[in-house]
Amino acid sequence: MASAFGHALVVVSLGRALPKGYSWKVVLVGVICTVIPDLDVMAFKFGIPYESFWGxxxxxxxxxxxxxxxxxxxxGFSVRSSDRKFFWIHTVFFFLCTASxxxxxxxxxxxxxxxxxxxWDDTRYFFPWQPIAVSPIGAARFFSERGWEVLKSEAIWIGIPCVAAYLLTFLLKRKVGKK
Known part of the structure; x- marks a missing residue:
């Protein structure tokens, strides 16, 4: 897995693309969305094998x-709003955060x-290109030499593209705002 830091960085750059007026609360929930899938590591404590449906x-x-x-x-965010547009914008944003x-x-x-x-299909897939160093499971293992290697890998393969996307979105919004 990528580290929680790498996952969260993706959300910050995705959050920059949200329409004007969105709060950091939405981005914070997006960060939570990126780490929720890894709650499945608790399955190990219950003897559920890695390769199983719940693994x-x-x-x-x-x-x-x-x-x-x-x-x-x-x-949860749209409870107070009757505007369906906000529901769908939030749905797409939170879906992208979780899927990322x-x-x-x-x-x-x-x-x-x-x-x-x-x-429908429990086959496990990797992309043909796998440049990101896999993060060790568990905080004790992460805060080690191996964790440092993961962070360096993520700085290159996640950090640089996310910063570029963030800056590009910032510049595009600024240019559109001047018109």
Whole structure:
């Protein structure tokens, strides 16, 4: 898996693309969306095998889970608004935040792959290009030499593209705002 830091960075750059008037609360929930799929590591404590439906990188990493979680989070934000537009903008944003987790995990160089299409197909997939160093599971293992290697890898393969996307979005919004 990519680290929580790498996942959160994606949301900050996605959040920059939100229409004017969106709060950091939405972005904060987006950050939570990016780490929610990894709650499946608790399955190890219950003896659930990595490769099972409920195992690590199983259903909670699927596109269906991302959609369901996106709708749930959007519903929470849209309770006070009768404007359906905001519900759908929130749904798409939270879906993308949650799905980005699986996308980054499929770009790592370790694990068994990601069950993108679960529950219909539990096959685990990696992308052909896997430049991101896989993060060790657990804080104690992460805060080690291996964790430092992961952060360096993520700075290149996640950080640079996210900063570029953030700056590009900033410049585009600024240019549009002047018209």
């Amino acid at each position: 690590h990188r199983g259903f909670s990493h699927s596109l269906l889970f991302a959609l369901i979680w996106g709708v749930v989070c959007a519903a 987790h699986a996308v980054l995990d499929a770009m790592t160089n370790g694990g068994l792959g990601v069950a993108f299409f679960s529950p």
